[in-house]
Amino acid sequence: MTPLAARLAARIRANGPLGVDAFMNAAVADPEFGYYAARDPLGASGDFITxxxxxxxxxxxxxxxxxxxxxxxxxxxxxxxxxxxxxxxxxxxxxxxxxxxxxxxxxxxxxxxxxxxxxxxxxxxxxxxxxxxxxxxxxxxxxxxxxxxxxxxxxxxxxxxxxxVCQFVRCGDGWRERCVGLDAAGQRFVFVEGGPVPSPMPDDGEGLAAEGAIVERxxxxxxxxxxxxxxxxxxxxxxxxxxxxxxxxxxxxxxxxxxxxxxxxxxxxxxxxxxxxxxxxxxxxxxxxxxxxxxxxxxxxxxxxxxxxxxxxxxxxxxxxxxxxxxxxxxxxxxxxxxxxxxxxxxxxxxPPDIGTPPGFAAASARRPAER
Ligand SMILES: C[S@@+](CC[C@H](N)C(=O)[O-])C[C@H]1O[C@@H](n2cnc3c(N)ncnc32)[C@H](O)[C@@H]1O
Missing domain, CATH: 3.40.50.12710 (Rossmann fold)
Known part of the structure; x- marks a missing residue:
């Protein structure tokens, strides 16, 4: 296990599964062991290019x-x-x-x-x-x-x-948070369902989110x-x-x-x-x-x-x-x-609402839905 994985596993053993947001926040931004803490990930010799x-x-x-x-x-x-x-x-x-x-x-x-x-x-x-x-x-x-x-x-x-991001799963009885826990051997992280939560979708997902669907916020x-x-x-x-x-x-x-x-x-x-x-x-x-x-x-x-x-x-x-x-x-x-x-x-x-359309953006306004 990486040092960060060991720390996250200890948190899960002590307090139960973590939200996907907490896992992601630690993986990306932990000041000591997070992805960006001590490396230059950009470019051909790194992990990705922007x-x-x-x-x-x-x-x-x-x-x-x-x-x-x-x-x-x-x-x-x-x-x-x-x-x-x-x-x-x-x-x-x-x-x-x-x-x-x-x-x-x-x-x-x-x-x-x-x-x-x-x-x-x-x-x-x-x-x-x-x-x-x-x-x-x-x-x-x-x-x-x-x-x-x-x-x-x-x-x-x-x-x-x-x-x-937080993730939510549509289950038979409503929505539940998608969390990160440990497998039976306590050695690997696995996705688990957390407790019931209110719908993360404005219309409760009717017609958009079938059972098993995952939604992120x-x-x-x-x-x-x-x-x-x-x-x-x-x-x-x-x-x-x-x-x-x-x-x-x-x-x-x-x-x-x-x-x-x-x-x-x-x-x-x-x-x-x-x-x-x-x-x-x-x-x-x-x-x-x-x-x-x-x-x-x-x-x-x-x-x-x-x-x-x-x-x-x-x-x-x-x-x-x-x-x-x-x-x-x-x-x-x-x-x-x-x-x-x-x-x-x-x-x-x-x-601000009163400075007109910025260069590159045509025919949009404060009230219109997003341009496609
Ligand atoms: C994918 S890189 C993008 C770098 C750059 N904007 C580019 O286009 O090449 C993400 C950048 O955001 C920084 N970063 C990630 N999470 C951050 C946070 N929560 N607060 C401040 N900076 C963060 C990283 O250290 C890195 O500089």
Missing amino acids: APEISQVFGELIGLWCVALWQRLGEPPVVRLVEFGPGRGTLLADALRAIESTAAGCARAVRPVLIEISPHLRALQAAALATSPAAPLATWHDRFADVADGPALIIANEFFDALP CPAGEDLAAAIAARVVQAGGAALIIDYGHPHLHPGDTVQAVRRHRFAEVLDRPGEADLSHHVDFGALAAAARAAGAAVFGPIPQGLFLGRLGIAERGEALSRAQRQRQPEIAAAIRRLIDPRRMGVLFKALAIT
Whole structure:
């Protein structure tokens, strides 16, 4: 057993089965043995690769999106550029470079704020930002609540999928929480049914959830979407959430473990594989709307990046670096191809109700259901 597995097994022996959310939270974020505590999981030599690591164009386009939003906000002299879970800091470094080369006023206003629990990744992020003039103004926090007041442009790429989910199973006699216990020998983690719970679905799952169906909710994600919305409504700002997931709640067990670019068993060796889930964008949108914000999307990542001009930017980069042209074109295809990251990944924006449609999001409004 891994040290974290031994600790979780002891908790189960003492107090009974753990909710899937508690298991996932420990596996991902335990400060001592959690997956992110002491490793760099990103890139070809790690466990998985993310959009900013595939192409610099991804972060640059997000930087330009931030410039446009800063202008919509009336060009405040100070704006926090908050990134949740910045990984290696690649997206933020690329975004800052694009901001610095296109909008000097915005570059002067920006204060980078990094929400990161991993000391190891914090050090990589500081190194990635080192050449930016904004680097001396950068601050790191564990929690959003600690970020200083004032207007904020907020980015989260592949962050919400790492937040813990609760799972529920529809049984013959109603809904029960899905939990993690130990097998008869006390050696392996297994899924078990917990006590009865109220329906996790708005309509009790009629017609959607047959007996045996599993439904997920992510209270941590919904609370965070509400806090982000409250912040941008009160202090000014905008948020861009990009992740993989569904536009609406529907039944299914989406928790997955990835290790060395392959799927692994979810309950085996907690802390040694990346656990994540498919984000329910409908739930995030509902939480943000309830806090008074306008919500745009979710729309497919390929559509969003296409509207921001990824093809033109890729061509400009290829002209400047001719020998890298095939590699640049392949990276951009990977980001926008519907069979790769173009559709599974989606973009959602949260803004104050009165600043109009953000770039990349067409024909959405505060009251409409999520764009498909
Ligand atoms: C999948 S990586 C994404 C990295 C980066 N955004 C990218 O696109 O390359 C998840 C990031 O979120 C951080 N993280 C995970 N759970 C967190 C939490 N509860 N609070 C703050 N950061 C967290 C990880 O350390 C890591 O930086």
